[in-house]
Amino acid sequence: MSKEILVTGSSRGIGKEIALYLANNGYDIVLHCRNNIEKAQEVQKQIEAAGQKARILQFDVKDRKKSFEALENDIKQNGVYFGVVLNAGIARDNVFPIMTETEWDDVIDTNLGSFYNVLKPVIMPMIEERVKGRIVTLSSISGLRGNRGQVNYSASKAGIIGATKALSLELAKRGITVNCVAPGVIESDMTKDLPVDEVKKLIPMRRMGTCKEVASLVNYLMSDDASYITGQVISVNGGLYS
Ligand code: NDP
Numbered sequence: 168m169s170k171e172i173l174v175t176g177s178s179r180g181i182g183k184e185i186a187l188y189l190a191n192n193g194y195d196i197v198l199h200c201r202n203n204i205e206k207a208q209e210v211q212k213q214i215e216a217a218g219q220k221a222r223i224l225q226f227d228v229k230d231r232k233k234s235f236e237a238l239e240n241d242i243k244q245n246g247v248y249f250g251v252v253l254n255a256g257i258a259r260d261n262v263f264p265i266m267t268e269t270e271w272d273d274v275i276d277t278n279l280g281s282f283y284n285v286l287k288p289v290i291m292p293m294i295e296e297r298v299k300g301r302i303v304t305l306s307s308i309s310g311l312r313g314n315r316g317q318v319n320y321s322a323s324k325a326g327i328i329g330a331t332k333a334l335s336l337e338l339a340k341r342g343i344t345v346n347c348v349a350p351g352v353i354e355s356d357m358t359k360d361l362p363v364d365e366v367k368k369l370i371p372m373r374r375m376g377t378c379k380e381v382a383s384l385v386n387y388l389m390s391d392d393a394s395y396i397t398g399q400v401i402s403v404n405g406g407l408y409s
Contacts, residue, residue, distance in 0.1 A: 169195040169219060172301075172389065173238075173248050175228060175285055176255025178203040180355035181305070183210050184378030185252055185385045186221075192386050195220040197241065197248065199255065201227050228255050228281035229273070238288040247292045250301040250389050253285055253327075258357055263318040271319045278323035282330045290338070299342035301389045304331045306349040306400065312408050324349075328400055335398035344397040346388050350381050351404025371406030 172189055176182040178200035186196045187210065196214055198221055200207040207223045214221035222245075226237040242248070256278045259270040286302065293300045309317050310324025328347055335345035352358055352366055353376045367373050381403050387393055388401075 169193055170249035171195040171197060171220075171246070172250035172252065173197040173199065173224075173285075173289070174252040174254055175199045175281065176201075177210060178207040180357065181350070181353060181378045181381050182252070182254040184382040185254060186210055187213060187217075188379065188382035188386050189389065190214040190217050190219040190221065192390075193219070194250075194389070197221070197245075198223045200225055201255070228284055229276040231280070231284045234281075234284040235288050238285065242289070242292050247296045247298055248289060248300065249298060250303070251286065251289055252385055253281060253302070253304040255281060256305060256323075258317065258320045260316045260320065262316055266319060274319040275323050275326075278320070279326040279330070282327060286334070290334075290343075293343060294338075294341055297341070299394075300344075301393075302331075302334070302338075302343065302345040303385050303388050304345070304347045306331075306347050308349055308351045308402065308404055308408055311349055311400070311402070331400070332398050339397055342394075344388070344393065346393075346396060346398070347400040348381060348384055348388070349400050349402045349404070351376060351402065351407040353378060353381060353403075369407065370404075374405065376403055376405055 172194045174182050174186045177186040177198045190196050198207050211221040224237050226233040259274050261270050304327050306327045307324040309321040313321045331345055331347040
């Protein structure tokens with residue numbers, strides 16, 4: 168039986184590519200989205216065409232009650248996950264002096280709130296079933312370095328790093344690894360409005376990264392080869408602020 172991995176925010180962008188990459192490496196996938204169910208269904212078809220199983224959960228990771236309900240029901244019906252990729256996230260950029268309450272709350276509640284809302288219902292069953300599982304979170308270069316116009320996003324992504332490191336210490340003796348991937352600037356909907364030529368000048372490799380370049384690292388962290396790596400933050404950034 169294939170190991171099963173939940174990838175939050177896998178209807179598009181980095182999450183979609185992670186789901187496809189993992190499926191092509193023999194994992195079954197629990198896809199997840201908030202709004203774009205049609206896009207998630209397309210990803211599901213691609214995974215099934217690759218010979219793996221996929222089902223879709225739809226809930227807002229900001230909503231604790233809905234997240235708990237959806238995940239607890241899914242685990243009750245289908246069993247414990249081997250791995251979770253905490254990928255769903257948003258940016259709502261603005262300079263801090265004029266940042267609105269909504270811009271602050273939405274980003275913190277989505278990016279950092281999801282650490283609790285998604286991982287809390289998933290971890291205890293993993294422990295009870297003695298699964299030597301894998302948790303991979305998505306931070307960002309903004310969480311490592313801070314970024315102008317992204318006080319909210321940087322705070323949420325720095326929070327993810329702290330939470331990842333702390334959880335890795337709690338779960339290490341159970342053989343569950345918890346690591347964080349911190350991408351630089353990756354081609355996706357989130358970055359489609361950036362001034363590409365200006366951004367490229369800042370990146371030592373002079374190009375943006377691809378979703379696949381992030382996905383391959385997540386796939387490695389899920390593998391047996393990565394069983395002694397935990398509590399780490401690994402950047403995929405073309406040399407940006409390395
Ligand atoms: P996209 O905007 O392309 O995709 C975001 C995904 O997250 C979608 O699947 C979306 O679902 C889902 N999502 C967003 N908000 C919620 C929510 N409240 N509840 C449930 N699902 C939600 O983003 P990327 O692929 O670019 O980013 C993926 C992750 O990587 C994020 O955590 C981001 O912060 C991080 N990252 C991205 C970088 C980049 O350069 N792109 C750089 C560094 C980090 P739906 O389709 O239904 O809206």
